[in-house]
Amino acid sequence: MSDGEKKQAKKLFNHVVVVGLGLIGSSLTRAITQRGLAGDVSGYDASLEVRDEARRLDIGAQIVDDLSAEVARADLVILAVPVGAMLGLAKEVCPHLKVGAILTDVGSVKGAIIKAVEPFMPKGAYFVPGHPVAGTEFSGPEAGFGHLFEGRWSILTPVEGTDEAIIDKVVAFWEGLGSHVELMSAEHHDIVLAITSHIPHLIAYNIVGTAADLEDVRQAEVIKYSAGGFRDFTRIAASDPVMWRDVFMNNKEAVLEMLGRFSEDLTQLQRHIRRGDGQALEDLFDRTRKIRRSIVEAGQETEKPDFGR
Numbered sequence: 665m666s667d668g669e670k671k672q673a674k675k676l677f678n679h680v681v682v683v684g685l686g687l688i689g690s691s692l693t694r695a696i697t698q699r700g701l702a703g704d705v706s707g708y709d710a711s712l713e714v715r716d717e718a719r720r721l722d723i724g725a726q727i728v729d730d731l732s733a734e735v736a737r738a739d740l741v742i743l744a745v746p747v748g749a750m751l752g753l754a755k756e757v758c759p760h761l762k763v764g765a766i767l768t769d770v771g772s773v774k775g776a777i778i779k780a781v782e783p784f785m786p787k788g789a790y791f792v793p794g795h796p797v798a799g800t801e802f803s804g805p806e807a808g809f810g811h812l813f814e815g816r817w818s819i820l821t822p823v824e825g826t827d828e829a830i831i832d833k834v835v836a837f838w839e840g841l842g843s844h845v846e847l848m849s850a851e852h853h854d855i856v857l858a859i860t861s862h863i864p865h866l867i868a869y870n871i872v873g874t875a876a877d878l879e880d881v882r883q884a885e886v887i888k889y890s891a892g893g894f895r896d897f898t899r900i901a902a903s904d905p906v907m908w909r910d911v912f913m914n915n916k917e918a919v920l921e922m923l924g925r926f927s928e929d930l931t932q933l934q935r936h937i938r939r940g941d942g943q944a945l946e947d948l949f950d951r952t953r954k955i956r957r958s959i960v961e962a963g964q965e966t967e968k969p970d971f972g973r
């Protein structure tokens with residue numbers, strides 16, 4: 665999308681407040697401003713250091729020090745803090761929401777966040793939980809960029825009974841940022857993301873941890889020969905420790921269920937190798953290669969070799 669086209673995007677809100685100015689929050693402020701989706705955008709972070717950094721970087725928002733005053737005049741408030749911080753933040757933010765205001769979030773887990781936020785929602789304001797399935801392994805306001813959400817999926821998990829017009833407005837917002845949008849239940853979201861995102865991160869953390877525990881000589885070789893596959897796991901395993909701690913603490917059930925399935929399949933693979941069943945291995949690898957191709961065809965990855973990472 666050219667800058668000219670972005671500017672033509674429809675203004676959907678008069679005043680948007682983004683709380684948490686890390687990778688996702690600062691990408692949001694940049695994207696909302698670049699695409700003209702709001703009359704004005706404010707940003708707040710609990711950390712004074714992050715607020716100062718965001719002011720220095722010019723992330724497309726006015727950085728404020730008083731959150732409650734800002735929330736009181738907002739049409740849309742977006743919580744972009746780690747999942748574990750959502751409960752405390754909801755207590756702080758919700759009492760100030762004006763009638764008609766929409767509250768949303770970007771947390772990677774949905775069931776636990778709904779449970780944490782809903783009890784604090786005042787009458788007349790609306791909560792529409794969300795999760796942009798877009799990100800990188802970097803954190804902080806310097807890591808954000810305005811095209812993060814373009815061509816990526818954003819999932820909304822509205823609770824039953826939410827006004828359709830309000831959901832449509834949040835859908836239009838994410839589409840305005842260049843995302844495709846899908847609606848599903850929070851429970852379904854948490855299961856799907858457990859296998860597509862949470863377990864892959866757990867596996868990466870585990871394999872890199874195993875390598876780190878090897879004796880010195882072998883560890884040096886792991887680094888030297890990392891292009892053999894290990895390197896790709898280290899990128900994922902470099903993801904924000906606090907964010908991922910919170911994901912596993914708040915999506916326990918779905919992660920443990922998927923981990924059980926994963927362990928069974930791993931045991932099966934172990935058996936194929938022990939028995940010398942090459943055909944079974946090849947059949948699986950054929951199937952997995954097709955999955956990779958379908959991800960490329962769906963535009964969620966490119967075929968280009970990525971030796972430069």
Ligand code: NAP
Pocket residue numbers: 683684685686687688689708709710711714744745746747749752753770771772773795796797798799800801802803804805904907
């Ligand atoms: P991040 O880069 O670490 O940024 C989070 C920011 O929120 C930090 O600056 C943090 O400050 C601040 N914060 C923490 N508690 C706060 C509070 N109570 N009030 C205001 N600010 C507070 O994290 P992120 O990657 O943007 O992730 C934010 C959310 O997006 C998480 O819920 C995550 O699950 C979700 N998400 C992440 C990705 C991804 O790939 N990273 C993708 C999709 C969704 P301190 O550092 O001082 O604590």
